[in-house]
Amino acid sequence: MLFGYHMHVIRVDGNDVLAVYEATRQAxxxxxxxxxxxxxxxxxxxxxxxSSSDDPSGYRSKDEEEVWRAKDPLLRLQKWLLKKQWWSEEEEATQQETLRREVLETMKRAEKRSSPPLESLISDVYADVTPALQRQFDQLKRHIRRYPDAYPAEQRRWT
Known part of the structure; x- marks a missing residue:
């Protein structure tokens, strides 16, 4: 109790989609x-x-990871839906292929669009760009000018 006030706490298996739904409903x-x-x-x-530089094998075993992979929330829900016969392997395959095509088509469309101006990185943060943000932005432009080969030609025009 904090300052004479009680807060309700609901602990739930966060890898169980249905349990999380029920906990949320109760809350x-x-x-x-x-x-x-x-x-x-x-x-x-x-x-x-x-992060990309982190190696979890230094602090947990493959066996530990496998135990938790078996508790994957999406796989658990999928197994439950299959058991209830509310979903099928065929529907899964069809849906996966449909989504794969949709993602690829969306990526192709996005790749054809030109990049927004570099200034858009900071123009929607504050009504007036702060001096610190402006310094960071100027530093980014200097970095791009210094290492132009690390950036696509379209982005090099930003500087």
Whole structure:
């Protein structure tokens, strides 16, 4: 209890989509009906590395990762839907192919569009660009001018 105030806490298996939905439903009910805050603690596991320079093998085993891969929320939901016969392997394959084509078509369209002006990186941050932000922007332009071969020709025109 903090300052005489109790906060509801719901702990849930964050890798179980249906459990998270139910916890969220309960939290909303408490918030709306009792006008009180609710904290949902979703217990989960990060399979991916912290960053591209991180090597998780230094602090966890392959066996540990495999245990958690089996608890993947998407795979768990997929298995549940298959078991209920609300989804099929055929529907999955069809949907995957449809989405793959849609992503490729969208990427092709996006690649044809010209890049926005470099100034758009900072023009929508503040009504008036701060001196610190302007210095960072100028530093970026100098960097692009210094290493032009590291940037596509279209982006080199920014400087």
């Amino acid at each position: 909303r009910k408490i918030a709306v009906e009792q006008n009180q805050p609710v904290l949902i603690e979703a217990m989960s596991y990060r399979l991916a590395a912290h």
